[in-house]
Amino acid sequence: DRLEANRGLRVGMQRELAGVFVDEFQDTTPEQWRLIKALITPPQMSATARQSQRIIECTIVGDPLQSIYGFAGADPHLFEVFATEFPGVVTHTLTTNYRSSESVLTASATLRGTRTETADVPGGEHPQVFIFEDEHKEAERIADLVLSALTRTGTSIAILARTHRLLNPIETALAARGIDADRRGTGSLMSDAGMRNLFRVLREHVRDAPELSWHDRLIDAMSEGDVAAAQLVELLGSFDGEARTWSVQRLASEVATWDRHRIHTNPVLLSTFHGTKGAADDTVIICGMD
Numbered sequence: 001d002r003l004e005a006n007r008g009l010r011v012g013m014q015r016e017l018a019g020v021f022v023d024e025f026q027d028t029t030p031e032q033w034r035l036i037k038a039l040i041t042p043p044q045m046s047a048t049a050r051q052s053q054r055i056i057e058c059t060i061v062g063d064p065l066q067s068i069y070g071f072a073g074a075d076p077h078l079f080e081v082f083a084t085e086f087p088g089v090v091t092h093t094l095t096t097n098y099r100s101s102e103s104v105l106t107a108s109a110t111l112r113g114t115r116t117e118t119a120d121v122p123g124g125e126h127p128q129v130f131i132f133e134d135e136h137k138e139a140e141r142i143a144d145l146v147l148s149a150l151t152r153t154g155t156s157i158a159i160l161a162r163t164h165r166l167l168n169p170i171e172t173a174l175a176a177r178g179i180d181a182d183r184r185g186t187g188s189l190m191s192d193a194g195m196r197n198l199f200r201v202l203r204e205h206v207r208d209a210p211e212l213s214w215h216d217r218l219i220d221a222m223s224e225g226d227v228a229a230a231q232l233v234e235l236l237g238s239f240d241g242e243a244r245t246w247s248v249q250r251l252a253s254e255v256a257t258w259d260r261h262r263i264h265t266n267p268v269l270l271s272t273f274h275g276t277k278g279a280a281d282d283t284v285i286i287c288g289m290d
Contacts (some may be wrong), residue, residue: 010039010118020040021228024059025061025063025078026063026064030075030078043085101124102124102125103127104124135166135287136169142170157269159269159284162272
């Protein structure tokens with residue numbers, strides 16, 4: 001309210017800006033939109049006023065279909081509001097999907113009733129749909145699917161749900177089969193972004209030496225030359241909190257400990273949709289879709 005009402009305050013802040021760039025605009029709330037509008041140059045500003053004031057342009061990037069923060073007040077319809085309040089806005093539509101396979105896009109289009117993208121990734125395994133009587137039978141079936149998927153070398157598996165509560169019976173079912181899944185956002189080893197990145201790097205070594213443990217892969221990666229060493233140093237620097245102070249030796253020890261408590265070296269992740277946004281895994285299981 002203060003920024004909208006106080007022109008002097010707005011002008012002062014605009015002097016510090018070269019422009020406004022908003023990523024993930026589909027997760028913008030109406031309050032945040034008011035803040036953005038207060039900072040950028042309105043289209044109805046006269047030519048005379050534009051000559052005497054710094055022009056602050058705005059670029060927004062996003063996808064209304066990827067809006068997952070409705071519970072926090074996000075409104076993907078603000079894309080339409082933006083176009084209405086800023087007539088003449090230039091829109092660039094990205095029509096090639098570089099992440100999802102053709103089969104995933106086809107399934108998505110079936111649910112949405114429209115298809116706007118082409119897939120850069122051809123083929124792909126067709127998504128499967130299962131219906132269960134209750135969450136416990138669902139958990140048992142998911143645990144069996146994970147156990148089967150873990151037989152494929154180099155596979156990463158993400159099990160996603162709207163809330164952590166929906167993941168609890170699945171974690172129990174996995175544990176009953178000896179699978180120690182990682183819970184993102186619960187303080188586990190793999191809840192650290194740097195550690196997740198590290199395991200993605202180490203997975204590249206699986207195909208060359210599938211018999212190695214994660215600990216041995218780490219040591220092997222360190223001995224492969226400057227590129228691997230530089231990656232490890234960068235990953236160590238990306239750790240959060242206490243992990244930021246870890247040495248490579250402590251990291252190797254932590255990985256060895258983690259490895260001994262798993263029946264398989266392939267990581268299994270349990271997470272909410274919000275906790276895994278932007279990630280990519282070989283196998284993705286979405287539960288609790290009722």
